[in-house]
Amino acid sequence: MSDLLIPELVCPAGNLPALRAAVDSGADCVYVGLKGDTNARAFPGLNFDRNAxxxxxxxxxxAGCKVLLAINTYTNGADLSRWTNAIDLAAEMGIDAIIVGDPALMAYASRVQPSLRLHLSVQGSVTSHAGINFLQREFGIQRAVLPRVLSIEQIENTVKNTSVEIEVFGFGSLCVMVEGRCALSAHASGEAPNLDGVCSPARHVHWSERKESGHSWLDARLATVLVDSYRADEPSSYPTICKGRFDVCGKRYHAFEEPTSLNALSLLPHLARIGVRAVKMEGRQRGPAYTAAVTRVWRAALDALAQQGATMAFDPLWFTTLSSLAEGQTDTLGAYSRPWK
Ligand code: SF4
Known part of the structure; x- marks a missing residue:
């Protein structure tokens, strides 16, 4: 057995079937949101009412799995009741921790529901141990989810300088911006994750066909902004501005970011060695089959780490499976690896 502290596996659940899939596939924690705009995946058809x-x-x-409730949009203006009601509900129902980004909600939770465990959401956009320690002092946060913009060295330095547990993303779609600070969707549609809980809201997404030079094209727009055009034989994806193709200086390309997924599986022993306490899988908007497949791979890898330690053997099938589930079927270590530095 390894003497490494094995990180918890934190898996997404957009609905009850996905929650069951995550739990039954070996998640240590699942994270969920309530119906409405109190969480950053407020898509139609997703999320939980009280019964669910x-x-x-x-x-x-x-099954011994914890349930974390994301209440991670920002309150808007005077009325905090939707968010504070969600916090009270979490305490009443026995949620294991709430994931919060807005300091106003941390203040409420620490004052009114002091026994509720507080996790700092990635939407809180805190990238330094100084910021994390401040929120620990003020509100008693016990875990912080780091934005996906820090290198592995910066994560290690953060872990060394705080007693707050550190959670990092292990797999899933990337937000290129420092989470909590992106206004691209709001620029086009007036709605964005921070305030409205959704990037590229479906009611502002429009698809249209057109013919040009004898070819058929499928245009994807967010409100009036043309995000991408696909040839008839090209695979299309849900249009978010950061992953669109735009004409820049006469060339059409992914000007912000290629569609790809973060995959930090190969870094797992390193993450454990530097003291990361939890790895998070992204994807509450994905279905139960995706959730089960991702959870099974990471469960197997974490179990191998526990058995074999830092020299664990990686099963090539783990990487094949994750690549097949990645956006654009390609993955990256993202900001974790910066060999040019
Ligand atoms: S536009 Fe892209 S970077 Fe911005 S919030 Fe949406 S997915 Fe994230």
Missing amino acids: LSDGLRHAHG
Whole structure:
């Protein structure tokens, strides 16, 4: 057995079937959101009402899995009641921790529900140990989820300088911006993750066909902004501005970011060695099959780490499976690896 502290596996659940898939595939924690705009995946058809949450809690806790509730949009203006009601509900229902980005909600939770464990959301956009320690002093946060913009060295330095548990993203779609600071969707549609809980809201997405030079094209728009045009034989993806192709200086390309997914599996022993306490899988908007497949791979890898230690053997099938689930079927270490520095 390894003497490494094995990170917790934190998996996404956009609905009850996905929660069951994550729990049954070996998640240590699942994270969920309530119906409405209190969480950053407020897409139609996703999220939990009180009954579904109650069922989910029963299923997860019965299997020894924790349930974390994301209340990670920002409050807007005077009325905080939707968010504070969500915090009270979390305490009443026995949620294991809430994931919060807005300091106003941390203040409320630490004052009114002091026994509720507080995790700093990636939407809180805090990238330094100084910021994390400040929130620990003020509000008693016990875990911080780091934005996906830090290198592995910066993560290590953060872990060394705080007693707050550090959680990092292990797999899933990338936000290129420092999370919590992106206004691209709001620029086009007036709605964005921070305030409205959704990037590229479906009601502002429009698809249209056109013919040009004898070819058929499928245009994807967010409100009036043309985000991408696909030839008939090209695979298309859901249009977010950061992953669109734009004409820049006469060339059409992914001006912000190529569609790709973060995959830090190969760094797992390193993440454990530097003291990362949890690895998070992105994807509450994905279905149960995706959730189950990703969870199974990471569970197997974490179990191998626990058994074999830092010299663990990696099964090539793990990488093949994750690549097949990645955006654009390609993956990256993202900001974790900066060999040019
Ligand atoms: S536009 Fe892209 S970077 Fe910005 S919030 Fe949406 S997915 Fe993230």
